[in-house]
Amino acid sequence: xxxxxxxxxxxxxxxxxxxxxxxxxxxxxxxxxxxxxxxxxxxxxxxxxxxxxxxxxxxxxxxxxxxxxxxxxxxxxxxxxxxxxxxxxxxxxxxxxxxxxxxxxxxxxxxxxxxxxxxxxxxxxxxxxxxxxxxxxxxxxxxxxxxxxxxxxxxxxxxxxxxxxxxxxxxxxxxxxxxxxxxxxxxxxxxxxxxxxxxxxxxxxxxxxxxxxxxxxxxxxxxxxxxxxxxxxxxxxxxxxxxxxxxxxxxxxxxxxxxxxxxxxxxxxxxxxxxxxxxxxxxxxxxxxxxxxxxxxxxxxxxxxxxxxxxxxxxxxxxxxxxxxxxxxxxxxxxxxxxxxxxxxxxxxxxxxxxxxxxxxxxxxxxxxxxxxxxxxxxxxxxxxx
Amino acid sequence: xxxxxxxxxxxxxxxxxxxxxxxxxxxxxxxxxxxxxxxxxxxxxxxxxxxxxxxxxxxxxxxxxxxxxxxxxxxxxxxxxxxxxxxxxxxxxxxxxxxxxxxxxxxxxxxxxxxxxxxxxxxxxxxxxxxxxxxxxxxxxxxxxxxxxxxxxxxxxxxxxxxxxxxxxxxxxxxxxxxxxxxxxxxxxxxxxxxxxxxxxxxxxxxxxxxxxxxxxxxxxxxxxxxx
Ligand SMILES: Nc1ncnc2c1ncn2[C@@H]1O[C@H](COP(=O)(O)OP(=O)(O)OP(=O)(O)O)[C@@H](O)[C@H]1O
Ligand SMILES: [Mg+2]
Numbered sequence: 001x002x003x004x005x006x007x008x009x010x011x012x013x014x015x016x017x018x019x020x021x022x023x024x025x026x027x028x029x030x031x032x033x034x035x036x037x038x039x040x041x042x043x044x045x046x047x048x049x050x051x052x053x054x055x056x057x058x059x060x061x062x063x064x065x066x067x068x069x070x071x072x073x074x075x076x077x078x079x080x081x082x083x084x085x086x087x088x089x090x091x092x093x094x095x096x097x098x099x100x101x102x103x104x105x106x107x108x109x110x111x112x113x114x115x116x117x118x119x120x121x122x123x124x125x126x127x128x129x130x131x132x133x134x135x136x137x138x139x140x141x142x143x144x145x146x147x148x149x150x151x152x153x154x155x156x157x158x159x160x161x162x163x164x165x166x167x168x169x170x171x172x173x174x175x176x177x178x179x180x181x182x183x184x185x186x187x188x189x190x191x192x193x194x195x196x197x198x199x200x201x202x203x204x205x206x207x208x209x210x211x212x213x214x215x216x217x218x219x220x221x222x223x224x225x226x227x228x229x230x231x232x233x234x235x236x237x238x239x240x241x242x243x244x245x246x247x248x249x250x251x252x253x254x255x256x257x258x259x260x261x262x263x264x265x266x267x268x269x270x271x272x273x274x275x276x277x278x279x280x281x282x283x284x285x286x287x288x289x290x291x292x293x294x295x296x297x298x299x300x301x302x303x304x305x306x307x308x309x310x311x312x313x314x315x316x317x318x319x320x321x322x323x324x325x326x327x328x329x330x331x332x333x334x335x336x337x338x339x340x341x342x343x344x345x346x347x348x349x350x351x352x353x354x355x356x357x358x359x360x361x362x363x364x365x366x367x368x369x370x371x372x373x374x375x376x377x378x379x380x381x382x383x384x385x386x
Numbered sequence: 387x388x389x390x391x392x393x394x395x396x397x398x399x400x401x402x403x404x405x406x407x408x409x410x411x412x413x414x415x416x417x418x419x420x421x422x423x424x425x426x427x428x429x430x431x432x433x434x435x436x437x438x439x440x441x442x443x444x445x446x447x448x449x450x451x452x453x454x455x456x457x458x459x460x461x462x463x464x465x466x467x468x469x470x471x472x473x474x475x476x477x478x479x480x481x482x483x484x485x486x487x488x489x490x491x492x493x494x495x496x497x498x499x500x501x502x503x504x505x506x507x508x509x510x511x512x513x514x515x516x517x518x519x520x521x522x523x524x525x526x527x528x529x530x531x532x533x534x535x536x537x538x539x540x541x542x543x544x545x546x547x548x549x550x551x552x553x554x555x556x557x558x559x560x561x562x563x564x565x566x567x568x569x570x571x572x573x574x575x576x577x578x579x580x581x582x583x584x585x586x587x588x589x590x591x592x593x594x595x596x597x598x599x600x601x602x603x604x605x606x607x608x609x610x611x612x613x614x
Contacts, residue, residue, distance in 0.1 A: 010486060012486075294441070294443050294476055295496045296468060296496065379444045
């Protein structure tokens with residue numbers, strides 16, 4: 001018989017109790033992982049952002065457009081290598097529940113700003129040459145069964161009327177954290193239509209995306225851009241893409257903060273559940289610990305028995321929890337309105353956090369029983385009747 | 387040659403709340419190598435306390451306890467634990483087997499503290515179980531055994547590490563007559579065949595009669611021999 005065998009036999013002495021404890025820990029680990037994944041999804045925009053990209057938006061609010069004429073002026077600033085622009089379209093595709101980002105873009109510069117979206121060269125040239133062309137991310141293409149050549153019909157809201165876009169390319173993301181749900185079409189297509197339907201809204205863009213060569217100069221260049229348009233009708237606010245995304249996230253920061261706190265509270269619950277089990281267990285075994293000590297087992301052995309048992313339970317719980325988390329996150333993602341979270345993955349850090357928390361919790365849960373077993377006098381332990 | 391166990395002027399007091407109670411009072415006793423000693427006396431007279439001190443699981447308040455040349459009163463906890471595992475075999479009234487371990491594993495338990503190899507351990511466990519006549523019950527769990535059988539497993543556990551001294555606190559206290567006889571016969575054999583020194587606490591005069599020497603305790607001291 002080995003120590004390990006003894007520990008495992010001990011751990012499963014009260015089968016129902018230990019199974020309930022393990023299930024409790026697993027459920028808590030799943031909850032922890034889910035919450036962390038939601039936080040990750042929320043923050044993914046920031047994580048995926050490029051330090052090379054500056055976002056220039058209207059100073060008052062993101063919802064106000066900027067004049068198209070700014071393009072040349074921004075391009076003239078030293079340190080700026082490419083100026084591109086995007087325009088939020090909104091609209092309804094199929095029905096109101098189908099959500100993914102749809103934006104007008106400048107096909108000539110888009111991909112140099114967003115190299116993380118991969119297209120073949122045939123797709124790129126097809127996209128550029130057809131004014132009503134669009135490209136979609138692979139996720140969105142899969143979801144609606146879109147193929148190259150398909151027409152996407154949209155009902156405009158910000159830009160009223162019916163719109164048709166022809167799919168000319170399906171992009172794949174460079175990495176898992178890149179958004180593979182977006183749809184881009186020609187801003188020019190939108191602008192032409194505005195010139196006819198509502199000339200006051202023509203020649204305006206949603207926001208500029210500016211590529212800079214040296215990320216360390218982002219603050220200085222941002223300032224220069226904003227100074228350029230100071231006291232104009234449309235003042236600008238320029239930030240790195242990371243800051244820009246952060247701004248989005250922090251507006252929901254309180255919720256994210258709460259979710260984060262909850263995820264750590266869950267670890268506290270795991271700790272309490274396991275401590276409770278371990279304290280009950282070791283109390284019942286007071287007399288056995290006394291017998292073991294009388295046989296010559298010392299503090300080190302008791303540590304191995306008690307901590308080993310706590311760790312067996314916590315690690316089994318964490319293992320099962322993590323094994324369940326993966327399919328549950330996938331299931332949850334398919335259940336969520338699509339496109340809510342373009343990136344919904346379990347981060348490696350979530351696994352590491354869950355695993356190391358279980359480890360630490362196991363050790364902490366062993367402290368009280370261990371302390372009691374060590375300080376107990378053998379003669380008192382032998383008299384113990386429960 | 388001096389006695390195997392030599393206790394002189396032993397006093398043991400327990401503090402309970404603010405009150406001090408003296409359980410053993412200036413007690414001296416010698417137990418020779420190979421003796422089979424029974425300790426008798428009324429409840430609360432200090433029998434268990436004396437036995438625990440001899441076994442090195444309780445400490446004297448005053449006086450000296452020399453066992454096989456070691457003054458066990460001065461050993462540290464760790465040294466004492468090691469000393470116990472070499473010299474003392476415990477037999478308790480309520481057997482105190484580990485319920486999740488088989489008879490074999492229970493007997494093997496003290497051997498986990500020795501450097502014996504797996505096969506040597508197996509041999510030793512099988513030997514101990516055959517001495518107590520339970521070789522065929524190795525894979526039984528304590529709950530599958532009768533009280534007498536459990537106590538025999540407990541004796542096998544005490545035998546396994548081959549100690550010189552066996553301490554037994556009312557080993558038959560929880561058993562029927564027949565099982566009790568079996569256990570006493572076993573202890574007799576350990577004493578006669580294997581030359582083990584045995585100190586046994588008992589309330590049962592017929593059990594005490596199986597021992598070679600009977601000591602009576604009263605109010606924390608021995609009643610002089612022949613006076614009882
Ligand atoms: N750990 C302890 N703390 C306080 N008092 C104790 C402790 N152990 C024993 N005593 C007291 O010491 C006295 C003697 O106890 P002990 O167990 O040695 O008696 P005993 O002769 O074995 O009695 P019994 O025949 O009932 O087993 C009792 O009054 C008991 O309450
Ligand atoms: Mg007693």
